[in-house]
Amino acid sequence: MTSPLAESWLVRSAPVAAAQAEGRPLVALESTIIAHGMPYPENVRTAREVEALIRGMGAEPATIAVIGGRIRIGLSDEELELLGRSGRAAKVSRRDLPAVLASGALGATTVAGTMICAALAGIEVFVTGGIGGVHRGAQQTFDISADLQELARTSVAVVCAGAKSILDIGLTLEYLETHGVPVLGCGQDNFAAFYTRDSGHPADYRIDDAAEQARFIRSKWDLGLAGGVVISVPVPEEAAMPAQEIDALTQQALDEASAQGITGKAVTPFVLSRIKSLTGGRSLATNIALVKHNAEVGARLAFALSALSV
Numbered sequence: 001m002t003s004p005l006a007e008s009w010l011v012r013s014a015p016v017a018a019a020q021a022e023g024r025p026l027v028a029l030e031s032t033i034i035a036h037g038m039p040y041p042e043n044v045r046t047a048r049e050v051e052a053l054i055r056g057m058g059a060e061p062a063t064i065a066v067i068g069g070r071i072r073i074g075l076s077d078e079e080l081e082l083l084g085r086s087g088r089a090a091k092v093s094r095r096d097l098p099a100v101l102a103s104g105a106l107g108a109t110t111v112a113g114t115m116i117c118a119a120l121a122g123i124e125v126f127v128t129g130g131i132g133g134v135h136r137g138a139q140q141t142f143d144i145s146a147d148l149q150e151l152a153r154t155s156v157a158v159v160c161a162g163a164k165s166i167l168d169i170g171l172t173l174e175y176l177e178t179h180g181v182p183v184l185g186c187g188q189d190n191f192a193a194f195y196t197r198d199s200g201h202p203a204d205y206r207i208d209d210a211a212e213q214a215r216f217i218r219s220k221w222d223l224g225l226a227g228g229v230v231i232s233v234p235v236p237e238e239a240a241m242p243a244q245e246i247d248a249l250t251q252q253a254l255d256e257a258s259a260q261g262i263t264g265k266a267v268t269p270f271v272l273s274r275i276k277s278l279t280g281g282r283s284l285a286t287n288i289a290l291v292k293h294n295a296e297v298g299a300r301l302a303f304a305l306s307a308l309s310v
């Protein structure tokens with residue numbers, strides 16, 4: 001149960017409030033992917049299409065952001081436009097949430113930030129593109145996404161296309177194992193690598209069936225084993241990028257980032273946008289396709305989880 005104090009910082013949209021009152025399944029969506037993950041106007045169009053897809057499957061989408069000093073659960077089309085177009089939304093992870101609430105600034109929530117807000121709002125399933133992870137060279141830089149620590153502590157199921165190969169995927173999986181975060185492969189044995197289907201590393205368990213995924217997740221939480229579950233869904237075959245090409249371009253983008261002195265939370269958005277230019281926009285098409293596919297998997301999981309609750 002969310003405390004009344006926490007509840008006072010949340011504002012649900014009318015459709016989200018109605019869905020929760022009726023006990024219909026909900027799917028949380030992040031806003032950093034809109035504000036920092038994709039260029040305008042494709043970002044806003046994709047956000048709307050993903051919401052429509054979830055609605056079309058009978059679940060309710062809840063895109064999460066911080067606007068006007070409140071955590072907003074469910075956004076209007078105008079608010080999606082504001083986030084996607086303004087270029088001034090702060091990137092909000094666990095550390096940053098109190099800052100944007102206090103200042104009233106516009107905030108786009110990351111995977112970590114969205115997990116926190118979804119859990120506060122009572123939403124169990126969250127769909128995104130890729131999770132953050134342990135960056136290459138983290139042995140020197142200590143750059144490990146706060147998403148991983150959030151997965152360790154906050155009980156939300158995160159449906160994603162794995163993690164980008166801009167990260168050290170092997171170390172990312174090691175970190176998750178240490179913190180007791182299970183990684184489920186959906187549709188294949190291996191963990192997915194965002195633009196490509198196969199990271200070369202096995203997921204912990206392969207579960208294709210939504211009802212079994214739901215039983216897995218429910219048993220974890222029923223036992224009091226707090227923390228997230230990663231559901232890794234590979235990008236659809238026809239939308240995947242050639243692995244060699246993406247590896248080379250990723251290395252180039254990372255080298256440029258380090259040559260330009262780009263560090264900290266600016267690294268991921270910089271690399272994403274460089275890869276997009278270097279691929280002439282093809283990586284963006286891949287990104288859009290995988291998010292939409294994840295939305296379908298997430299909506300099915302939300303139904304399966306809510307079927308277990310009754």
Ligand code: PSU
Pocket residue numbers: 030032033036037038109110111112129130131132133144145146147164194264265266267268272
């Ligand atoms: N990976 C993507 N697209 C994204 C992100 C990650 O493929 O837009 C965003 C997510 O919001 C994620 C954040 O939570 O980047 C991780 O940033 P960092 O590496 O700074 O923790």
Ligand code: MN
Pocket residue numbers: 143144145146264265267
């Ligand atoms: Mn980082």
